[in-house]
Amino acid sequence: MIGLLRAEMLKLRTVKAGWVLVAVAAVIAALVTVLFVVRTADLGASSAIPPLGTRSWARLMLGFSDIGEDFALVLGILCVTGEYRHGTITSTFLAVPKRGKVIGAKLLTSLGAGLVIGAVLAVVVMGAGIPLAVARQVPASSVLRQVPAVVPGAVVATGLYGLYGAGVGALVRNQVLAIASALAFSLVGEGIVSLLAPQVGRWLPDNAAAALTGSTPGASLGRLHLLVWWEGGLVMLAYGVLSAAVGVATTLRADVT
Amino acid sequence: MATIEVRGLTKRFGRVVAVEGLSFAVAPGRVTGFLGPNGAGKTTTLRIILGLVKPTAGTALVDGVPYRELPFPKRSVGAVLEATSFYPSRSARDHLRVLCAMAGLASGRADEVLAMVGLTDVARRRAGGFSLGMRQRLELAGALLGDPGVLVLDEPANGLDPQGIAWLRSFLRWYAGLGRAVLISSHLLSEAAQTVDDVVIVAGGRLVASAPVSELTGRFPVSVRIRSPEAQRLVGVLSAAGLRGHYESNDVVVAEGTTTEAVGPLLAANSVVVQEMAAVGGTLEDAFLALTGQYYQLANQPSGQYQPPGQYQPPGQYQPPGQYQPPGQYQPPGQYQPPGQLGSQPGRDGSVPPSGSGTGSVGGMP
Ligand SMILES: Nc1ncnc2c1ncn2[C@@H]1O[C@H](COP(=O)(O)OP(=O)(O)O)[C@@H](O)[C@H]1O
Ligand SMILES: [Mg+2]
Numbered sequence: 001m002i003g004l005l006r007a008e009m010l011k012l013r014t015v016k017a018g019w020v021l022v023a024v025a026a027v028i029a030a031l032v033t034v035l036f037v038v039r040t041a042d043l044g045a046s047s048a049i050p051p052l053g054t055r056s057w058a059r060l061m062l063g064f065s066d067i068g069e070d071f072a073l074v075l076g077i078l079c080v081t082g083e084y085r086h087g088t089i090t091s092t093f094l095a096v097p098k099r100g101k102v103i104g105a106k107l108l109t110s111l112g113a114g115l116v117i118g119a120v121l122a123v124v125v126m127g128a129g130i131p132l133a134v135a136r137q138v139p140a141s142s143v144l145r146q147v148p149a150v151v152p153g154a155v156v157a158t159g160l161y162g163l164y165g166a167g168v169g170a171l172v173r174n175q176v177l178a179i180a181s182a183l184a185f186s187l188v189g190e191g192i193v194s195l196l197a198p199q200v201g202r203w204l205p206d207n208a209a210a211a212l213t214g215s216t217p218g219a220s221l222g223r224l225h226l227l228v229w230w231e232g233g234l235v236m237l238a239y240g241v242l243s244a245a246v247g248v249a250t251t252l253r254a255d256v257t
Numbered sequence: 258m259a260t261i262e263v264r265g266l267t268k269r270f271g272r273v274v275a276v277e278g279l280s281f282a283v284a285p286g287r288v289t290g291f292l293g294p295n296g297a298g299k300t301t302t303l304r305i306i307l308g309l310v311k312p313t314a315g316t317a318l319v320d321g322v323p324y325r326e327l328p329f330p331k332r333s334v335g336a337v338l339e340a341t342s343f344y345p346s347r348s349a350r351d352h353l354r355v356l357c358a359m360a361g362l363a364s365g366r367a368d369e370v371l372a373m374v375g376l377t378d379v380a381r382r383r384a385g386g387f388s389l390g391m392r393q394r395l396e397l398a399g400a401l402l403g404d405p406g407v408l409v410l411d412e413p414a415n416g417l418d419p420q421g422i423a424w425l426r427s428f429l430r431w432y433a434g435l436g437r438a439v440l441i442s443s444h445l446l447s448e449a450a451q452t453v454d455d456v457v458i459v460a461g462g463r464l465v466a467s468a469p470v471s472e473l474t475g476r477f478p479v480s481v482r483i484r485s486p487e488a489q490r491l492v493g494v495l496s497a498a499g500l501r502g503h504y505e506s507n508d509v510v511v512a513e514g515t516t517t518e519a520v521g522p523l524l525a526a527n528s529v530v531v532q533e534m535a536a537v538g539g540t541l542e543d544a545f546l547a548l549t550g551q552y553y554q555l556a557n558q559p560s561g562q563y564q565p566p567g568q569y570q571p572p573g574q575y576q577p578p579g580q581y582q583p584p585g586q587y588q589p590p591g592q593y594q595p596p597g598q599l600g601s602q603p604g605r606d607g608s609v610p611p612s613g614s615g616t617g618s619v620g621g622m623p
Contacts, residue, residue, distance in 0.1 A: 011355050087342035096360075
């Protein structure tokens with residue numbers, strides 16, 4: 001299994017799209033953070049955003065660390081479906097004929113990749129946001145005090161999104177279909193469900209992940225009560241593992257011809 | 258002591274029966290040709306052997322167990338399949354290193370096999386830019402990583418230039434010479450005939466024959482050349498027996514699609530004087546065509562100078578030789594000795610495959 005994990009990491013490192021995804025996520029996180037700090041300073045107390053330097057302001061800013069979630073999702077999907085798309089699945093299954101083992105390694109690798117994306121974005125957000133805030137007379141300590149409440153959760157949530165992506169990829173072998181449906185659900189579908197049926201919505205991936213970060217993406221729409229953070233983590237984990245298990249039992253059992 | 262054993266294999270894709278009741282075995286130390294026309298079920302069978310496709314019925318064992326239960330599959334079997342590919346932006350070397358990691362092999366093995374197939378110079382180039390021939394070599398390198406006791410290749414000659422084919426042929430003979438089992442599929446019989454020791458012939462998903470090449474070709478001399486001072490009477494006797502043929506010269510007649518065993522008694526019974534009689538032809542292709550019933554139209558290709566005394570009229574339809582019995586079970590050739598050190602660490606002693614003009618003997622063909 002160790003060798004298999006090493007192989008999966010080597011594969012991921014040599015996939016160009018992976019690096020592009022991380023870079024794009026980092027750039028977006030940096031831009032959003034800079035805009036956020038600069039705009040709240042400009043707008044002053046008149047805006048809906050909490051005043052600069054407050055506890056909830058710091059938490060909102062640090063919460064941008066979870067911007068990489070959907071990127072981790074896509075990376076997880078690529079990790080599985082890329083092998084089918086490029087035909088390397090044949091040599092993979094020849095080397096490791098136990099298909100569940102292959103997917104197990106991909107789940108763990110995608111989890112790891114997601115954690116890396118989450119960590120990179122946390123560093124980017126803090127690196128861009130804190131100096132700008134300090135330049136606007138916000139003491140660094142008041143922001144740093146909120147880090148433990150937000151950042152670890154955001155990193156873990158991003159990691160779990162990676163794992164969830166691998167699960168989706170195991171279920172839907174077609175790369176384009178898997179990415180399109182997962183993103184559409186994450187970006188649009190979940191919001192609609194949360195709005196119409198908040199009791200169901202809180203169990204959906206985005207809101208489960210929000211429980212981990214303490215931020216409220218879809219929640220602000222429907223005023224729904226998020227799960228407790230550890231519940232959210234377990235629900236995310238369950239999405240990844242269950243969809244992978246179903247994938248192994250169905251799509252991945254199919255003949256490779 | 259077979260290394261691959263296929264028993265009662267059947268595979269249906271919906272309504273299509275790709276393989277039906279197929280049984281054969283592959284012996285170590287020999288190159289076995291898995292032959293048959295396109296659509297015969299070769300690729301399907303190989304993929305079942307390799308655990309990629311699930312059979313509808315029957316079993317395929319490698320070293321006595323199903324592929325999926327091999328503890329170290331890459332060390333038992335190396336495979337070069339059609340339609341596999343590489344991640345385009347990954348270098349040849351990285352591709353192999355990934356395989357090493359998955360198979361639990363030291364990554365240094367990647368450079369060793371690259372050298373074996375002559376790809377060292379392009380090891381760091383992206384595999385996506387490789388020519389078909391280079392891809393085939395990279396595939397072969399991947400198959401050789403685990404120094405496997407069994408090598409399986411699906412239509413390996415496809416896309417190779419003549420030098421590439423010659424190189425591959427000598428490579429495979431060398432590899433079998435190490436005591437390994439080599440199984441190659443091909444729809445090109447004349448091509449395979451020069452490489453293989455044993456053949457397994459399939460058509461329409463069913464086994465047609467399974468035997469050493471020499472035995473098979475000996476069983477099907479397609480024509481018998483007879484020299485006789487009474488050639489005209491000879492032709493009359495042959496025609497009456499339903500045999501067709503042609504004159505090679507005034508006193509030499511070639512009876513087609515028959516054997517000396519059939520013609521000898523016939524001529525004796527009719528007291529035809531025979532000065533010389535010999536079986537001609539008997540190539541693997543002839544045997545294959547006879548076995549699969551796809552016999553060529555002799556009428557279209559008269560050979561030699563057909564002489565006027567033309568009362569030897571070809572009968573209408575070719576009758577396949579009646580005495581052929583479909584072989585039940587493949588019997589491994591008796592003289593086979595199990596290779597002693599197979600599986601320990603063969604091939605790591607710096608031995609290098611033969612290059613270019615093969616030193617390896619070309620198997621079995623007259
Ligand atoms: N995945 C598949 N789905 C449906 N039919 C298939 C599939 N793979 C092969 N076949 C059919 O099975 C038969 C045998 O094919 P194949 O094993 O590729 O033969 P060969 O390799 O000898 O040319 C053909 O009729 C082919 O069309
Ligand atoms: Mg084929």
